[in-house]
Amino acid sequence: MSSSSQPCYFGIDVGTGSARAILVTADGEVLATHSQNTKTWRSPDDSRIFQQSTGDIWAAIAACVNKCLVVSKVDPARVKGLGFDATCSLAVVDDEGKPVDVSPPQHGQQWGSSSLRTSQDSFVPNIVLWADHRAEEEARTINSTGHKVLDYVGGSMSLEMEIPKTLWLKKNMPDLLFSRCQFFDLPDWLTYKATASTARSTCSLVCKTSYIPPGVAGSTIGWSPDFHQAIGLGCLTDNDFHQIGGVPGKNGLVQVAGQPVGQGLTKEAAADLGLLPGTAVGSALIDAYAGWVGTVAAPATNEPGSANVSLASSKHRLAAIAGTSTCYCVQAQGGNDDGVFVEGVWGPYKDVVFPGFWQNEGGQSSTGQLIDFIIETHPATPQLKAQAEREGTSLFALLDGILASLAKRHNASTLVHLTRDLHIYPDLHGNRSPLADPSMKGIISGLTLSSGPEDLALKYLATLEAIALQTRQIIEKMNSKGHEIDSIYMSGSQAKNETLMHLLADGCNVKVLIPEGGGATAVVKGSAILGRFAHEVSDKRAALATQGDVTAAGWEDRERLWDLMVTMTKAGHFVYPSGNESEKKLLDAKYRIFLEMIDAQRRWKKMMDEAMA
Structure with missing residues (x-):
């Protein structure tokens, strides 16, 4: 033909x-x-x-x-x-x-x-x-x-x-x-x-x-x-x-x-x-499940044998559809009463893509939207936007350059070392998973009087870390109830953000597949x-x-x-955890702080409710 x-x-x-x-x-x-x-x-x-x-x-x-x-x-x-x-x-x-x-x-x-x-x-x-x-x-x-x-x-x-x-x-x-x-x-x-x-x-x-x-x-x-x-x-x-x-x-x-x-x-x-x-x-x-269809059958160019996956073995692959918000979909096979029940994670949903299979869907209500908010509300943004226009580059490229320069100046072995005292809890639009609590709010700990481009770059990095740590929380909750997730298959605009992709791999200790073309067309x-x-x-x-x-x-x-799905999904490539032990210790510590911020916010809310009563 x-x-x-x-x-x-x-x-x-x-x-x-x-x-x-x-x-x-x-x-x-x-x-x-x-x-x-x-x-x-x-x-x-x-x-x-x-x-x-x-x-x-x-x-x-x-x-x-x-x-x-x-x-x-x-x-x-x-x-x-x-x-x-x-x-x-x-x-x-x-x-x-x-x-x-x-x-x-x-x-x-x-x-x-x-x-x-x-x-x-x-x-x-x-x-x-x-x-x-x-x-x-x-x-x-x-x-x-x-x-x-x-x-x-x-x-x-x-x-x-x-x-x-x-x-x-x-x-x-x-x-x-x-x-x-x-x-x-x-x-x-x-x-x-x-x-x-x-x-x-x-x-x-x-x-x-x-x-x-x-x-x-x-x-x-x-x-x-x-x-x-x-x-x-x-x-x-x-x-x-x-x-x-x-x-x-x-x-x-x-x-x-x-x-x-x-x-x-x-x-x-x-x-x-x-x-x-x-x-x-x-x-x-729903767009999240179209992202699952468009990614989870993809082989990886840097992992031999990754193309040999069956419908049943797709259960190890978590599809992350990341745009304004992020959805996390994973499939499991079973009968009418065999779904995986995960408190705070949507589902189990039967037959939503394939008959005889269940899906669970975790999610973050605001991720791309959160990144945009942190950037757009910072006083240094107009200056950096003007610079990006003059130099014919993007604002994100400038932020990445500032972070690289800061790491060199402070002799930091990884970017995470730059934010050791800066922590963000990301639920500015409520929590979808795994707390299922729309009343949750955002928190920033570690504010200083800085307001220039370097401060914006650090807050941007801390925001990406928060997104990665919440992803870890969702995966841990899913796996604790019976899922067997060992990889994230990305789609959506955030898949182009290399810094975030490396933080997901390191923060969650899983490999992350980036689809052909950076994920923009996967859904x-x-x-x-x-x-x-x-x-x-x-x-x-x-x-x-x-x-x-x-x-x-x-x-x-x-x-x-x-x-x-196997025939029409092009090969992507894996981003693997770096294996940097110093960074792992920092991310583990940041994760404990992340969880403490949830407990603290709930205690504070209870204290204020009691005072109001």
Whole structure:
């Protein structure tokens, strides 16, 4: 087959601040990639509010896909499949699919009268972004129930998940408007927009929407009506959970990763994307799990034999998807009651990528965002930005240069020696794992009156150390409960940060795989793999009429999806622990201090609560 007629596949990723598309060949070669920023609405009165728009996101996706087609000069007829991933954000539309504004009412006004939109906005902010923390009270209500669904989200449900957000909307929206809404995890809204099918992905339902797959913990329909009644969402049971996806086999369809959704692209969606109607669309994944798909089958150029990994042996590889926040996903095989239960770590989630396998997901709510915050709020940043522009380099390159110069001046054998008296606890946006405590705050110990570039460089380094030490805490907690993690497989923008990668290897004492190209495309390539899988099994599309058919096909085809991951994932390279004993002692001491800062903060909070009472 000539290269000009080979099939191609699109992967589409919706991150926190942008949408990306990638066009790849069947062996994973990149033909084109393009990204476009998306808008986030913030409230001037409430820092917890983060909202986006499905209309804005779809327009950005369409622009990215069309740009890739132009740049690559690929005939749309060659594009045989596409896959989606997105952040775990709550998209709200009415029963006709039109966006519903989710802006909170302000100053006693009625719903809808205090929209965050300006006269220049053409899109409705109908997405409650994952980072939106308005549902803190609702999360407390949910967690006070002690219901069994909490066992499958690490013991407590995060306010970043969809059920607390939906409960907040139920409490604040007019009842009639709420009753007309459909609620989608954003990855599932994308396949709905593309295909007009309301089928949901196992990934979104299990990870974010309190769904327990039938057969697990006595579940029969996936949903737990007594749970929804107890928390104040009993209305969802009235129509067999139609508003959040329905009951599988009755009024809903639940698919595992990459299974073909509906009849492929609708005419309208195909016209938007510049593709052909009927092009196969794979059941979507949350972005973290697309990163897992796009990395964990990668061999390493500097480790012979690393390509010989099976689906079952992937359990040793922790995928870290690091951008604004960081998610840590690891897989384990088992039956209906064999998941690994880790308090404070989300899951165990069954069947979210492969049938018969479980996933656990740890996370840090703010990592890339934290690094940016430390830099942007420092008084020396404008000076360094101006210098970087003059010299045609990056701010991060200047910071690395300053640290190298400081190490030389102080005869420090490693960078960690520079921050022996500077310690940062990183939970400025609450703790996702393993404390599952959104009330946690950040701490800095070791402040001086310095405010110049060297001080910024040291605080930047201490921030990277804090991220690495919290990663160690998450891995230790996972391994203590039964996981066997010996390596981290990176994806996302932070994979390009060499200093952080070395700190992860040394701080966690594991090898760290950096994907081809530095990890920037690993997540979106994971979605492209889903697109190819959907195309290859799309001959079964007509037969996937019932939930039983869909479930059976998922088991039948699961090894094929793994084979595609092996085929389409390019080799990366390992960063290994340095073995420097002096640095290890310092990092171990810093880790003990890190843990003490958690205990101290909790003691201080208790003291203040008692004083306030």
